[in-house]
Amino acid sequence: MKQKCHVSKWYNAGSKIILNATVPIYEVGEFIGTYNVSPGSMIVVNSPVVERLVENVNYVFIILVTVIVLAISIIVFIKIRK
Template sequence: NFTLSSPVNLTVKFLKQYLVIINGVSSWYNKGSTIVLNANVPFYMVGEFVGTYNVSPGSSIVIYGPIKETLVEHVNYLVVGLIAGAVTLTVVAVVVVLTKYFP
């Protein structure tokens, strides 16, 4: 509280802030600030933040309004297929070697 005894010009400075929700966690950020959407996605998965911008993990976003992003993960079928193929080739190679030396 304060009391004014004579006319005074007041200048009020403010920073505009926006609500940012990432994976259900809410935070307020100043307009123009930058955030990075990080996520630990397993090597056999592909991640994407879906919502306001739809960007990959590691992307930077400049705050110009409210933002809501949710990490969505999908199986990386290429990696899983390569692993399955490598395992299959290894098993076949072991079987061939064993049948050759232990008929």
């Protein structure tokens, strides 16, 4: 179960901050709220900022791993049959 992280800190107007998050390779993350940006993005604080990290399945990674496993399985199967 994922835990929610709440960070509250005061930054002066014009401050530049980087929104960081550790996201597993099999997921993609996006901060949703005042700004809609990817983890690692820099934002400029000019007013109160509320961001929530949303994580979803990284379908590109899952499909790539599946294709590689299938390709290796087919190659092994062909080699064994010869």
